[in-house]
Amino acid sequence: MKLADKSVSKIVFLKTRTVKLQGAASLISNGPLGSVNFWNIFQGGKLSASFKPSRTGCQVSSLAVTKDNSLMFVADYIGYIYVYNIKDYAIQGPEKDRPPFIKHWRAHVDMVTELEVIDEDKVVLSSSLDCTARLWSIDGEFIGTFGQEDPWEVFTPASWKHPMVPYEILIDPESMPVHPVLEQPTDEPEEVTSQxxxxxxxxxxxxxxxxxxxxxxxxxxxxxxxxxxxxxxxLSCGSGKRLRHEKYKIAHKPLDHGGPNAFHNLQYFNLESNSVTFEKPDMSVAGTDPFQSFVSS
CATH class of the missing domain: 1.20.5 (Single alpha-helices involved in coiled-coils or other helix-helix interfaces)
Known part of the structure; x- marks a missing residue:
């Protein structure tokens, strides 16, 4: 029996909150069981909010936030990156709902090992166990893969690979859309009415x-x-054989055009033997050279 993963492998401090908002959640951690947790570390380490961002319920592998702590980027074990607006989330106290969702995209075909937000260039750097490192715009546009043959330039959007996506992501079964029922939050208890x-x-x-x-x-x-x-x-097998036999007879039945068959229209002729007489050639001129001239004496 496989045990559930309850490990915590990533924590991120919200530095803007630790200075100004003493009562707000200022620490984010991943796990356990695929959740993202917000903590208030100034009041005894109280849990302010918890939700599961992965659409498939996968474990969260990496976290990153922008410099102003307004956007949170979450990556999971199958290569997806999710973006949430946390600017006003868990500031006034505990939250029951998840923060406003912005977008998500498939960045890799394996677990994302690291996320890094570069605010100056408005890009996101991601690495994965699939042995690739890629660069994305902060809006999720694919810029390029490090080491690829075609060159690209961060400050030249015309060289970006967007709107294309990496080929291995395009053909991977995990990239298929999920049914809308599975898109519903999994961390909220279901209301069961019993009669x-x-x-x-x-x-x-x-x-x-x-x-x-x-x-x-x-x-x-x-x-x-x-x-x-x-x-x-x-019975169905026997009827199937008879049906195939009837189809074969119909397909190979000679065509009937309503007239006589082809061999009835053939014409024939009698062959006559006619003798031919040949005349014997005159051999008296065989030794005469027609081009030779004689001079009489």
Whole structure:
């Protein structure tokens, strides 16, 4: 049995809050169980907020914030990066809801090991266990992968790879869209309404017994049912063979144009033997040279 990961591998201090807002949450940590937690370290280390950012419930691997602590970037074990607006989040006290979500994108095909926000250039640097390091704009636009053949320049947006994405991300099954039901938050308790409390116990028992009997009837399969199904399969196989044979005969049936067949229209002729006579050539001029001239004496 695989144990749930309850480790904490990343913490980030919100420096702007530690100076001005003593009662606000000023520490962010990842884990356990794929959550991101906000802590108030000035009041005994109280938990101010907790939520799960990964759309698949994966463990959070890395965290990063902008210099003014207005944006939080969260990366998970399958290579996704999520962006949240935390400018006014968990300042006045504990929060029940998650901070405003901005966007997310797939940056790598494996766990993101490190995130770094470079505020001066408005870019985000990411590295991963898939042996790649990539640069993104702060809005999630793909700038390029370090070491790629095609050159790119941070200060030349025309050289960026956006709107393209890395090929291995494009073909990876984990990049497929998630059903909207799975996009709902997983850390909020579900409200379950039960009608059994309002009904008498006797009525509830009768309904349970009826449901149990109905399920028993549906799940009962006799030997006669099995034999009948086998007979149906045999009949369907036999009918399939006959059907294929009929199709073969139709496909190979000679065409009927409504007239005589081809061999009925053939014409034939009698061959006559005619003798030919040849005349014997005159050999008296065989030794005469027509080009030779004689001079009479």
């Amino acid at each position: 059994e409390e309002e009904e008498p116990q006797e009525t509830s028992d009768i309904k349970n017994e009826i449901n149990y009997n109905a399920k028993s009837l549906l799940l009962t399969i006799t030997e006669e049912d099995i034999q009948e199904e086998i007979n149906k399969q045999n």
